[in-house]
Amino acid sequence: MSEAPRIALYVQHLLGIGHLRRAAALARAYAEAGAEVLVLSGGIPVADIEFGPVAVRQLPPCLAADATFSALLDDSGHIIDSDWKDRRRALLLKEAAAFKPDALVIEMYPFGRRQFRFELLPLLYWAQNAKLLVASSVRDILVDKGRDxxxxxxxxxxxxxxxxxxxxxxxxxxxxxxxxxRAAAIADRLHYTGYVIEKPKAVPSADRSGGEVLVSAGGGAVGWPLFAAALAARRLSGLKDRVWRFVAGRNLPEADFAVLRKAAAIDPSIVVDRFRADFTELLANCHVSLSQGGYNTVMELLALKVPAVIVPFAEGQESEQRLRAELLAERGALDMLDSTNLDPALLAATLTRRAQKGALPIDLDLDGARHSAQITLSALAKKQAAAGHG
Known part of the structure; x- marks a missing residue:
């Protein structure tokens, strides 16, 4: 009986936690398909992300200084320098080589994470010399930087x-x-996997009539404008007598979280959580969801058939969330509002209308983690067979 294939998966999250959650779902799918998996993670550690039977090596962590990614900071808040880069590159290469993978999966690069060329190009040189199968794991929509x-x-x-x-x-x-x-130039390497989502443990509720208004913004780092608008809209909404639950996210600044807590102290129908491990269950049973519309949240909304209003994050050059939300709104699957003109009365009316309308099912492939594992392991088997017969 042949040994289990070994897959190393590199992931670097900088602002939100969506990249890490997607990588965790992929890692679990590779393990379920019979692979031995090592995740090489370069972002700030996040508790309560389920990796399953997978080894995780934490690299010296870094994060974005702000929503425009103006600089990279270490976990002490200092701008990373050449010495920091040298140490991290050496550790990454050491951990990868010690694992002896058959395949290397790199999340986002070369379509993003260009700031990490200092370690990713040496990693790719090493993988090529070691004759590994190498895959890029990339979401459906890239941010348009206007750079041909x-x-x-x-x-x-x-x-x-x-x-x-x-x-x-x-x-x-x-x-x-x-x-x-330039997709046509790499068409022979492109494989659509379907959308990668956390497998919802919850079953979509058949009756949402008694549910909450659920307000969330992923990790929360850039969530305050949405939360502030929701507090204002609540007073104007036909849903104001319901419980409004705000799931703030671990990265919402403490000062903003304190404002939410103060509102909850005044009004018992406002509930505030920093984090909920059972977030998918909350989604499955809520009356209507208001969220920022990151990749993971949107796909969970579709999988759970949740009536949803999306206010996509669009600071700086960020265009990814907006385009995906626009395409889904065009198909009637959800409603989208512009974050730059978030009028409380319009938000209140939109939430009420979407709650009444419910969710419109849309036919999309939501089994992307399993398909990714199948595609990768099939390509690896072919590569190994060709090498064995060469």
Whole structure:
């Protein structure tokens, strides 16, 4: 009986926790498919993310200084320097080599995470010399930076180092070329996996009539404008007599969290949680959801058939959440409002209307984690068979 294939998965989250949650879902799917998995994680550690029977190595962590990614900070709040980069690169290469993987999966690069070329290019050199199968794991929509040279660079890196590009989306909603104009140049490596979501433990509620208004913003780092608008909209809403639950997120600044707690102290129908491990169960049973619309939350909303209003994060050059929400709103699956003009009366009316309308089912592939594992392991088996017969 042959040994289990060994897969190393690199992930770096900088602002929210969506990248890490998606990587955890992928890692579990690889393990369920029979692989031995090592996750190499470079972001700030996050409790309560379930990796399953998977080894996790924490690299020296860093995060974005702000929503515009103006700088990278270490876990002490200092801007990372060349010495920090040298130490982390050495540890990454050491951990990867010690694991002896058959395949390397890199989350986002070369379509993003360009700031980490200092360690990812050496990692790719090593993987190529070790004759590993190399895959890029990338979401359905990229942020448009308006840089044709970066697009060309990404395509060139794919052709040089990568065997697979796992696009975690469904072309029926948005084809990869919509936001990556050079998709045709790497078409032989592109594989749509479907959307990667946490497998909901909850069953969608058949009767949401008694549910809460659930307000959330992922990790919460940039969630305050949404929470402030929701507090104002609540007083104007036809849903004001319901419980409004605010799940703030671990990264919402303490000063903003204190404002939410103060509102809850005044009004018992406002409930505030910093974090809920049972968030999917809350989604499954809520009356209507108001959220920022990150990849993971949106896909859970669709899987659980939740009536939803999305206010996508759109600071700086961020365009990904908005485009996905617009495409789903065009199909009637949810409502979208613009974060730059979040009028409380409009928000209140939109929430009330969507709660009455309910969720409109949409046919999308939501089994992306399992499909990613199948595609990767099948390609690895073919590569190993070809090497064995070479």
């Amino acid at each position: 040279d970066r697009v060309m660079e990404a395509a060139d890196l794919v052709r040089r180092y990568f065997d697979l590009v796992l696009v975690h989306g469904d072309p029926r909603l948005v084809p990869f070329e919509r936001t990556f104009p």
